[in-house]
Amino acid sequence: MELMEGLLTRRTIHLFRTDPVPDSVIEKMLEAAVQAPNHHMTQPWRFVVLQGESLSALAQARYRAAWQKAVDQQREFAERLASRARQDYLAVSAVIAVVQLLEGNASRQEEDYAAVSCAAYAMMLAAWNFGVGTHWATGGLTRSAEARELCQVTDQERLTAFIRLGYPQSVPQVPRVPAAQRTLWLS
Numbered sequence: 001m002e003l004m005e006g007l008l009t010r011r012t013i014h015l016f017r018t019d020p021v022p023d024s025v026i027e028k029m030l031e032a033a034v035q036a037p038n039h040h041m042t043q044p045w046r047f048v049v050l051q052g053e054s055l056s057a058l059a060q061a062r063y064r065a066a067w068q069k070a071v072d073q074q075r076e077f078a079e080r081l082a083s084r085a086r087q088d089y090l091a092v093s094a095v096i097a098v099v100q101l102l103e104g105n106a107s108r109q110e111e112d113y114a115a116v117s118c119a120a121y122a123m124m125l126a127a128w129n130f131g132v133g134t135h136w137a138t139g140g141l142t143r144s145a146e147a148r149e150l151c152q153v154t155d156q157e158r159l160t161a162f163i164r165l166g167y168p169q170s171v172p173q174v175p176r177v178p179a180a181q182r183t184l185w186l187s
């Protein structure tokens with residue numbers, strides 16, 4: 001796939017097929033991620049690939065995180081919400097946890113977070129190149145002690161995102177404000 005075509009057609013995928021994504025594609029995603037730009041070459045990232053039993057454990061952690069969030073709701077509603085949250089993770093081929101190494105002062109960490117975000121986007125675009133869809137998620141699971149333990153995240157690290165991946169069942173349309181409306185050209 002042409003780079004420009006990938007940039008213009010990639011979408012966040014919500015529904016995934018069940019056929020597994022080969023590890024070779026995940027390796028390509030990770031190769032692309034570490035090529036992301038980063039100030040002072042800090043390379044402030046680490047990745048955890050969760051498949052099989054570890055993915056089931058992550059899905060269970062997401063179930064509990066969703067339960068905690070919905071704790072004030074009616075029990076039946078909370079259960080439905082949490083089960084759906086778990087199913088989101090059981091329905092994918094793999095999840096990649098994106099971890100930021102927390103080093104230096106606040107401004108360094110801000111720049112490093114930008115770099116880690118570039119890495120996450122690079123891996124999503126690489127996946128798209130191979131027909132694989134992704135879903136970037138943050139939310140409660142990134143702060144869950146259970147998920148942090150599973151991904152072996154230390155106090156000097158931040159769990160920034162979970163990238164779910166798999167072959168798309170469907171690709172949604174997500175319209176954008178045209179660039180021309182958000183751009184000031186100065187000469």
Ligand SMILES: Cc1cc2nc3c(=O)[nH]c(=O)nc-3n(C[C@H](O)[C@H](O)[C@H](O)COP(=O)(O)O)c2cc1C
Pocket residue numbers: 010011012013135136137138139174
């Ligand atoms: C920093 C960041 C955090 C995100 N967190 C979530 C999330 O927690 N849950 C979710 O469903 N999507 C999340 N997304 C995905 C966006 O919702 C998605 O990119 C947006 O809807 C635009 O769709 P597109 O990726 O198809 O263009 C996140 C995206 C970014 C960049």
